[in-house]
Amino acid sequence: MLLLNASGCLDALTAPEVARQLDAFVTKTITPLPREGNAPPRIAETAHGMLNAIGLANPGRERFLAEQLPRLRELGVPLWVSVGGFCAADYADTCAALEDVAAIELNLSCPNVDEAADSAAEIVAACRSASDLPLFAKLSAAHPDVAAVARAVAAAGADGLSLINTLRGTALDRRLRPVLARGSGGLSGPALKPVALYAVSACHEATGLPIVGMGGVQTGRDALELVACGARHVALGTVLFADPGAPSRVRSELVAACADAGVADPDDAYGLAHGSSKSLESPARVTA
Amino acid sequence: MARHRVTGTEPVGPYTLLRLERGGLDPGVPGQFFMLEAPGRLLPRPLSLSLAPPGELAFLIDPIGSGTEALCALGPGDEIAVLGPLGRGYRLDVERPLLVGGGIGIAPLPYLAEALGGAPAVLGFRDVHHAEAAALLPGAEVCVDPVLVTELIRPGHAVLACGPEPMLRAVADLCPDAQLAWEAPMACGYGACYGCAVEIDGELKRLCVEGPVLDAARTLPRVEAAACCS
Numbered sequence: 188m189l190l191l192n193a194s195g196c197l198d199a200l201t202a203p204e205v206a207r208q209l210d211a212f213v214t215k216t217i218t219p220l221p222r223e224g225n226a227p228p229r230i231a232e233t234a235h236g237m238l239n240a241i242g243l244a245n246p247g248r249e250r251f252l253a254e255q256l257p258r259l260r261e262l263g264v265p266l267w268v269s270v271g272g273f274c275a276a277d278y279a280d281t282c283a284a285l286e287d288v289a290a291i292e293l294n295l296s297c298p299n300v301d302e303a304a305d306s307a308a309e310i311v312a313a314c315r316s317a318s319d320l321p322l323f324a325k326l327s328a329a330h331p332d333v334a335a336v337a338r339a340v341a342a343a344g345a346d347g348l349s350l351i352n353t354l355r356g357t358a359l360d361r362r363l364r365p366v367l368a369r370g371s372g373g374l375s376g377p378a379l380k381p382v383a384l385y386a387v388s389a390c391h392e393a394t395g396l397p398i399v400g401m402g403g404v405q406t407g408r409d410a411l412e413l414v415a416c417g418a419r420h421v422a423l424g425t426v427l428f429a430d431p432g433a434p435s436r437v438r439s440e441l442v443a444a445c446a447d448a449g450v451a452d453p454d455d456a457y458g459l460a461h462g463s464s465k466s467l468e469s470p471a472r473v474t475a
Numbered sequence: 476m477a478r479h480r481v482t483g484t485e486p487v488g489p490y491t492l493l494r495l496e497r498g499g500l501d502p503g504v505p506g507q508f509f510m511l512e513a514p515g516r517l518l519p520r521p522l523s524l525s526l527a528p529p530g531e532l533a534f535l536i537d538p539i540g541s542g543t544e545a546l547c548a549l550g551p552g553d554e555i556a557v558l559g560p561l562g563r564g565y566r567l568d569v570e571r572p573l574l575v576g577g578g579i580g581i582a583p584l585p586y587l588a589e590a591l592g593g594a595p596a597v598l599g600f601r602d603v604h605h606a607e608a609a610a611l612l613p614g615a616e617v618c619v620d621p622v623l624v625t626e627l628i629r630p631g632h633a634v635l636a637c638g639p640e641p642m643l644r645a646v647a648d649l650c651p652d653a654q655l656a657w658e659a660p661m662a663c664g665y666g667a668c669y670g671c672a673v674e675i676d677g678e679l680k681r682l683c684v685e686g687p688v689l690d691a692a693r694t695l696p697r698v699e700a701a702a703c704c705s
Contacts, residue, residue, distance in 0.1 A: 201666030201684060215669075223679045230660050230670030232518050232542070237662060241669045244679070376517050428663035429512070429519050431558065432476045 188414060188453040190434055193375075193401045193424030194269035194292060194325070195241065200255065203262055205427065208434035212264045213422065214251075216271035216294045217281060221247035231358040231366040236376030236403075237425060238356055240369040243271055243294075248281050256288075265289040267323070275305040275313035282318040291320050292399075295340075296327035296352040308339040315344030323399060325349035328386040334393035347397040349422070350386045354379065376425040379403040384416045388460060391417025407440025414453050415460040478554040482531060484547065488607030490579060491547040492525065494533045495557065502527035503560025504567070505587035506637075506656050506688040509534070510664040512556040513542035519558065520546065521661045523583035523637070523687070525611065532557070535608065537579040561664045565654050565688050567591060569633035574612070575646055575653075577624055577638025578605060583656060585611045587635060595632075599624025599642070625649055647691035656688045 189210035198215070199206035206212045224244025231238045246255065259266055268285055271294040272278045282291055293314060295307045305313075311324055324340040326333055328351040337348055353373025358366045365371070383402025391398060400418025403425075404410050410421040426433045441453055450456040479495040486492075493511075500509075502524055510519040511534065520542045526533035538544040549555065564583075567590055574584045574596035581598055588594050596615035599622070600606040609617045616627050625645045628634065636646045637656035646653050659682045662668035672679040675686070675693050685693075 195669075197667045198669075205665075205667070224669065224672060227672055227679070228660055228670075229672060230662050230668065232516065232662075235517070237517060239662075239668065239670060241672075244669055244672070425517070425662075428668050429510075429517065430476055430556070431663075431665060431667075 188410075188457075189420040190410070190438060191267065191399060191420060191422040192427060192434075193422045194294065195239075196424040196427050199262055199264070200258055202431060205431045205434070206262055206264050208432070208438075209264060210420075211267050211289055212259070212262065213267040213292060214255075214259070214269050215245050216243050216269040217245050217248055217251045218243055218271045218273075219248050219277050219280060221245065221250065226368040228366060228368055229372070231372070233356070233358055233374065233376075233378070236374050236378035237428075238358055238367060238372035238374055239353070240367045240372035242369070248284060252284060267292050269294050269325070270314070272310075275310045278310045279313035279317040282314040282320070282322075285318065285320060288320065290323055290347075291318060292323045292325050292349050293345075294325050294352075296325055296329075306339075307336055308343040311340045311343035311345050321346040323347040323349045323397075325352055326386075326390070327352045327354070328382050328402075329354050333386050334389040337390035337394045337396070341394040341396055345396065347399065347419075348390050348394070349399040349401065350390055350418075351379065351383045351402045354382065375403070377403040377405055380409060380412075384412060384460075387413055387418050388416040391458065392461065404437070406444070407437045407442070408444040408447075410437055410441060411444045411448060411450075411453060411456055412460075415448075415456045415458070417458050417461065419457065476556045476558060479532075479557045481549045481551055481553045481555070483551050484549060487535060487611060488605050489537070490605075490608055491536050491538065492533055492611075493536055493546060493549060494528075494531050495555070497527075497530050497532050500532065500557065501560060502532060502586070504564030505590045506564030506583050506635075506654075507560035507562050508664065508683075508687060509557055509559030509561065510661075511546060514545045514549070514553075514555065516542045516545060518542070518662050519556070519664070521561075521658070521664050521683070522546075523656065524560070524586050525582050526585050527589075535579065535582040535611070558664065562683050562687050563685070565635050565656070569635070569654075571632050573597065573628065573632035573634050574615075575624060575628060575634055575636035575638070575642075576612075577636075577642040579608075580636075580638030580642070580656070581608055581612065583637055588612060594635075597624055597627035599627075599638070643694075647694065651691055653691045654688050655691055655694065657682055657686055657694070659687075
């Protein structure tokens with residue numbers, strides 16, 4: 188099991204000491220052209236999570252490749268590059284320009300920009316033609332049938348899945364106006380955990396692909412639950428904001444969480460939630 | 476992350492001064508800030524250091540929401556996680572400094588005054604109850620709404636200010652060389668979340684990395700292309 192950060196939740200160049208606690212660093216999503224991001228306010232705390240509407244702020248492909256990527260390589264941490272765009276060619280062109288990184292994560296599910304015009308499978312197929320690097324498709328659990336999307340991107344050539352992205356939400360201020368300038372944003376944090384556990388389970392059963400599980404992980408126990416649902420690796424997102432030492436802490440908590448669950452190590456817990464008679468993908472049948 | 480024990484809290488007008496054991500933390504430069512765990516909340520809260528007594532760090536807090544209310548409700552012996560010092564504080568290499576504060580924006584000024592070896596201060600508050608906080612800056616000149624603190628600024632000083640945005644804009648108009656401490660919602664305080672982006676040098680940049688103290692010239696509103704052409 189590798190411990191990663193969720194894309195957009197860490198700037199390794201600003202906080203290298205946090206990135207070095209990870210097994211791999213996932214960049215903020217890179218788009219073909221620079222993006223300044225959305226107007227502030229961009230974040231709002233909610234009862235059990237937070238909303239963000241950053242809007243894929245990034246320096247654009249050209250500056251990322253020329254200025255940021257060489258500096259990121261100096262960290263000595265394996266790099267995953269998150270790739271975004273607005274049509275299949277946007278994604279594929281960036282994939283074609285990338286070499287010598289550990290993996291590419293295709294951000295197919297940012298709630299803070301307008302949706303890409305092409306389907307997830309079309310984008311993955313275009314990227315597959317453009318790159319031999321491992322491709323992880325990051326999907327949204329907001330889709331009514333995330334397992335169907337997972338099957339489609341698997342058929343299009345994805346090597347793995349990243350689950351889940353934030354879910355769109357709104358928070359209101361004292362005067363009943365949206366807190367965020369954009370009106371809505373992506374919900375993250377502990378509120379997402381049950382959604383993430385389900386999506387990982389459903390996509391694991393549907394595809395068997397390696398999955399990077401994320402969504403509301405605060406503790407080693409949370410990470411272990413994602414692994415039990417079918418995640419090969421786990422990523423930390425919102426927890427990094429409150430605790431820059433979270434990767435090391437989660438890793439040490441995993442030891443006790445494994446002992447408590449009766450497994451030798453996290454890999455020993457892989458898919459364990461699917462081993463029982465209770466199917467996670469369909470409702471239990473009642474027999475007369 | 477290191478946890479720090481609360482040594483005491485005291486009311487200062489409507490605000491609370493929260494004192495923590497310093498532990499191994501550096502108090503940093505005045506104007507820098509710390510992220511304080513807000514009990515029961517997901518995200519920590521950014522607060523600039525108000526005072527650095529020996530062995531302690533003290534923060535002046537306005538209980539305006541659930542997080543700051545939880546911080547004000549802490550008692551001796553409670554422990555919270557603290558991260559910092561973060562960001563960029565005031566430059567102290569100034570001649571004839573004048574501290575300008577508005578409301579809870581006076582928070583970093585007591586520590587700043589101490590670092591400057593004493594400096595005159597002018598403070599503005601919305602009412603006399605809030606103005607009780609001026610006790611943290613003995614000798615300060617104080618005004619209360621409807622008098623504005625900008626009316627107390629005398630020419631010929633290097634202004635170091637902290638307060639609400641309209642006050643900072645007014646100070647920048649009067650004193651183009653002023654150093655201004657801004658605030659913005661922050662999830663992390665260390666450059667990870669990009670939540671605190673504000674317009675700096677004409678583009679959106681992270682306040683926690685570039686500031687929170689900025690030269691006034693860096694915060695001028697951007698001139699839109701359309702406006703230039705009209």
